[in-house]
Amino acid sequence: MKKMKAIYPVMSVVLAAAALTACGSNNEKASPSAGSSESAPASASSSPSAEPKKDPVTLTFLIPNTDDVTPYNSIFAEFEKQTGNKVEVQALPGGDYDNMLKTRFSTGDFPDVFLMQPGTKQYVKLRADETLVDWSGEAGVWDDIIDSIKDFQKNTEGKAYGVPFGKTGQMGVFYNKDVFAKANVEPPKNYADLIEIAKKIKAAGVTPFYEAVKEGWPTQVFYLTGWVSQVDQAIGAEGVQKLNVNQAKLADIPELKDLFAKAKQLKDLGLYQKNALSGTYDELQNEFGDGKVGMIFMLDGILPQLEKKFGKDFLTDKVGFFPFPSAADTGTAMITPPNQLMVPSKAKHLEQAKELVKFMISKDSVNTFYASQPGIPIFKSATSELYPVQKTVQEYIDAGKSTVNVQNRLTASFLDLGKTLQTFHIKGDVDAALNEMSANYMKDGNSKRLEGFE
Secondary structure, three states: OHHHHOOOOOOOHHHHHHHHOOOOOOOOOOOOOOOEOOOOOOOOOOOOOOOOOOOOOEEEEEEEOOOOOHHHHHHHHHHHHHHOOEEEEEEEOHHHHHHHHHHHHHOOOOOOEEEEOOOOHHHHHOOHHHHEOOOOOOOOOOOOEOHHHHHHHOOOOOOOOOEEEOEEEEEEEEEEHHHHHHHOOOOOOOHHHHHHHHHHHHHOOOEEEOOOHHHOHHHHHHHHHHHHHHHHHHHHHHHHHHHHOOOOOHHHOHHHHHHHHHHHHHHHOOOEOOOHHHOOHHHHHHHHHOOOEEEEEEEOOHHHHHHHHHOHHHHHHHEEEEOOOOOOOOOOEEEEOOEEEEOEOOOOOHHHHHHHHHHHOOHHHHHHHHHHOOOEEOEOOOEOOOOHHHHHHHHHHHOOOEEEOHHHHOOOOOOOHHHHHHHHHHHOOHHHHHHHHHHHHHHHHHHOOOOOOO
16 A cells, blocks of 8 residues: 555546546445455544534535535534534536636635545645645544555645545456356456457457447546556656656657557457447446446446446456556556545635534544445545455555556646547557647646646
8 A cells, every 4th residue: 555655536437537637536336245444543533523503504515416425415414413514515517527616716616625536736726725724734634544645645845735535446457257257268467368368258259348438538547557557667656756747758658658559459459349439438337237348447436336237246246356467467456545625725614614524534424434435445443345346456455566546646637638549549540649648748737837847
C-alpha cells in the first residue's frame, strides 16, 4: 500500500468517466463474501454525539448523481438525530459535475460540504488555498486513516484540503470464469499469454474482449491499467515527476506508444466484438454477464451493476480479476484512492459543516458506509465485506504489487483521452493518437498554469 503515493476512484460509472480523467474510485459496490480490514486501534471511537442545537441549520451536501446516496442518507439521518442539523443532498449530473461545481464557486454559490474526486490535483482545479478549508492540522481527523492514503492526500506543502472518504478501488481485467472454463484457459502469466488465451476463447466461439468505444470513457481503462504494469516499470516515480512539471513528453515514452500498438493488435486480430465503434457500457455488462464475452478492461464500478443484473452468486462464483499483465509477469494491480470530502472556507454554515465531516469519518459512520458500499477500507477501525475480485487486489496490495492510477499522481490531466481513443479505433494511427494525447496533456497543464507548462 505504500506504493499508493506513487495511482484506485468512481465510481461508479463516472468514477471512471471523471476518475478516468481522474476516477476514482470510489466506486459503488454491493456485498458478497466476508473480509475485514485492520483491527481497530485503542483510540478508535464511535460517532461523536452532541446536544441538539437550539437553532438547527440545514447543510447542503453536493454529490454526483452517479453515486449511490443510500449510505449518505443513513449517516445524515443519524447526524440529524444527534445534532438537530439536517443535511440536504444535492445531486449534480456526474458527467458535468466538475464544471457545474466550478460555476457555483465562481458565482459564490458554495455548498457546505461536497464530495470530490481523489488527489491533490483537485486543489489546483479549485484554487484550494483561496477557497477551501485546510484539514492538515485538524485534531481527530487523521488518526484512523491509513498512512498511505494520509500521505497521498497532502500536497508538496503538507496541506490537505480534502478529507479522504470511501475505499480503494481497482481497474484491470475482469473475466467470466465460465468462458475461461469453456476455453480451458487460466489467467495469464504475462502479456503474450493473454493474447494466446484470447485466441483460444475466440476459437471456442466466444468474443474475447468487449470495448465500449461509442461512450469513449471505457476505452481509457486499457491504457491506464497498462501504464502501471508497463510504463511505470520503465520510467519510475522520477519519470512521472518529470511529466508532472513538463520535463518529459508523453510522446517520447516508447512503452506508452507500445500500449497503442497493443490495442491496435487486438483489433487487427479480431479479438474485439464486431462493431466495436457502436459498443456501449450497458451492452458490455449484458454480453459479459451472458457469457458472450470473456474479458473486459474495466473499473470496479461495474460490480454493483453486474450484481443488479445477474445476482450476487454471479459475482461471487463467476467473475474473476487479474491486472494488465506485463511482458515478464502477471503485472501490477492498479488501484485508485478514495474520494474526498471538502468544505468551502466561505460555506454558509462553516462550523456545522466541519462537524459533519468529522461525524462522517467516525467509526460508526464509516461502518454504515461500508455496510452499503463494501470495498477495501481506508480507515483502520473499519470492517467491510469484499467481493472475491477485491480480495485478489488486496493480495496484490499486500504483496507490494499495486500502484495508484497515474492520473491521480499527475496534476495535469489526459484531456479528452476518450475522444482521442475513439478516433484511434476508427483510424488506427498509433503515432497520431500518441501525439494527440501528448499535446492535449500539455494543453491542460498550460491552461491550469502549472509549473513548467507556461
